[in-house]
């Protein structure tokens with residue numbers, strides 16, 4: 530059985546991520562999507578538990594997809610879930626350098642391979658950071674994220690406004 534591990538911050542999970550999960554699920558018998566706590570990315574929008582539960586909702590139509598949360602090295606998670614490869618999406622040349630470095634480091638650490646799936650043109654501009662910026666100023670992000678994420682974002686926006 531071939532298992533692919535798709536790790537990411539997914540804060541929030543958007544349509545570009547979903548497309549990669551859907552395409553990866555055609556290549557692997559099982560795809561494990563891992564929500565990662567990444568302290569380097571600054572303040573988080575959704576905590577890890579919220580992201581995990583949203584991931585479960587948005588991948589409910591994909592029976593071969595499993596969700597986990599992690600705050601450890603990706604290679605340890607790859608080992609624990611028995612992954613044959615780490616899956617990463619590639620948007621543009623700007624992603625390439627960091628992704629290449631990470632893939633080489635992970636291969637040195639554990640021998641695990643990384644498979645890159647190129648983004649479709651439709652979602653190439655999409656990044657979680659951009660969605661967060663539009664959302665923070667009250668912009669409509671519903672075209673860029675799956676419905677459960679759009680609802681969670683709207684609820685969080687109201688919550689934060691009430692706190693102010």
Ligand code: ADP
Pocket residue numbers: 536537538539540545546549567616617618619620624647648649652653654655656657
């Ligand atoms: P990370 O913190 O690991 O960079 P992200 O949540 O930003 O996490 O991204 C997770 C994965 O999804 C990465 O492989 C990234 O390249 C990929 N990705 C991000 N945005 C897109 C997009 N618009 N289309 C396809 N893949 C994407």
